[in-house]
Amino acid sequence: MDFGSQELKKVPEIVQVPVLVPPQKHNSLLEVRELTVEYRAGHGSPVVALREISLAISAGEIIGVLGESGSGKSTLALALCGLLPNPAQVLGGCIKFRDLDLLKLSEFEMEAVRGAQISLVGQDPDQALNPVLRVGEQVAQVVCAHNNITARKCRQQAEEMLQRVGLGDARFYDAYPHQLSGGQKQRVVIAQALVCRPALLIADEPTSALDPITQAQILDLLQLLVDDLGSALLLVSHDPNIVERIAHRTVVMYAGRVVESGRTPDVYANPLHPYTAGLLQSRPRCDHFGKLPLTCIPGAPADLSLQSIGCAFEPRCDERMPKCLQGEPEEFITLENGHSVRCFKYSA
Numbered sequence: 001m002d003f004g005s006q007e008l009k010k011v012p013e014i015v016q017v018p019v020l021v022p023p024q025k026h027n028s029l030l031e032v033r034e035l036t037v038e039y040r041a042g043h044g045s046p047v048v049a050l051r052e053i054s055l056a057i058s059a060g061e062i063i064g065v066l067g068e069s070g071s072g073k074s075t076l077a078l079a080l081c082g083l084l085p086n087p088a089q090v091l092g093g094c095i096k097f098r099d100l101d102l103l104k105l106s107e108f109e110m111e112a113v114r115g116a117q118i119s120l121v122g123q124d125p126d127q128a129l130n131p132v133l134r135v136g137e138q139v140a141q142v143v144c145a146h147n148n149i150t151a152r153k154c155r156q157q158a159e160e161m162l163q164r165v166g167l168g169d170a171r172f173y174d175a176y177p178h179q180l181s182g183g184q185k186q187r188v189v190i191a192q193a194l195v196c197r198p199a200l201l202i203a204d205e206p207t208s209a210l211d212p213i214t215q216a217q218i219l220d221l222l223q224l225l226v227d228d229l230g231s232a233l234l235l236v237s238h239d240p241n242i243v244e245r246i247a248h249r250t251v252v253m254y255a256g257r258v259v260e261s262g263r264t265p266d267v268y269a270n271p272l273h274p275y276t277a278g279l280l281q282s283r284p285r286c287d288h289f290g291k292l293p294l295t296c297i298p299g300a301p302a303d304l305s306l307q308s309i310g311c312a313f314e315p316r317c318d319e320r321m322p323k324c325l326q327g328e329p330e331e332f333i334t335l336e337n338g339h340s341v342r343c344f345k346y347s348a
Helices: 004-010 073-081 107-113 135-146 151-164 182-194 212-229 240-246 264-269 274-281
Strands: 030-039 047-057 062-066 088-097 118-121 200-204 232-237 249-254 257-263
Touching (some): 030 073, 047 073, 047 088, 047 257, 062 073, 062 240, 073 200, 073 232, 118 182, 135 151, 135 182, 151 182, 182 212, 200 212, 212 232, 240 264, 249 274, 257 274
Parallel strands (some): 062 249, 118 200, 200 232
Antiparallel strands (some): 030 088, 249 257
8 A cells, every 4th residue: 555646636725824913912832931951972072063042932923043064053952852862961050941940950851841831853764753554553552651541532532633634535544654745744744743732842853854845844744733732833944035934033143052033024025244145045936937147155163172262153254353353243233123143243
């Protein structure tokens, strides 16, 4: 039984949803303050993957975290879920989720939060799914782990969530992962993450392994489900087009630091940091095809294992100044509409 060739027939087309207006400000669901994470393995130099990261997200809000590979995006996602690998150490900061300080929870306490209140959708569904278990059972197991209900009720909730992600045919419940296409497997992983109706969904490059058409379907599905369930979504991506498609606010990371943040329309219409401008200029756009040449940011991302005094982006920046070699701006400069940037261009 192979459903791969039947995906477009079995999965209903999802209507594209325009970018929503950000919800009105209210108490933050999740607040990260000055989070610093270091990787230390063997006798090599320590790598500070996150440096004083601060951000907040409210219920119903979608935040896009944008940056190249190695900017610290995935480390942030893992830290929020309490899934940092052994070489990683939290050197400072705070992660407040509702009335919980996640960094002070034991692993046992964190297991009660993970999956039920905070869920993660990773890059590769093949790593998230057990190849020897039917996919419906794997969704039902999440329900059973966080609810004291019968196996029949767990199956019912799993079937309902598979229906919501476009896999309502009974054959999908009993299928094994290898019988599904990449897009269908990612839908199963999304069903796992949302079946307990978590308040926060973290999606780490959820479409990177998918073709463009399936990417669009998955993004629209995430937006519809998050809006329907009232959850918040933290979307991690290296692709500016993906973040622009659904995010209310955009946070740009470089070398483990947030260098710019603001409402997505503001960031994309008026990028303040040279790095953000470089990312946006390098993305392919259908409306510019044949009109504007694609550019790229010169050089390579910063090597975080090397100690540097100046701004981490200085070697790649066309707008570098002498002061960029002497240090880096420690504070955000906030302009109108909460649009903030960490760059000497805007300092006094």
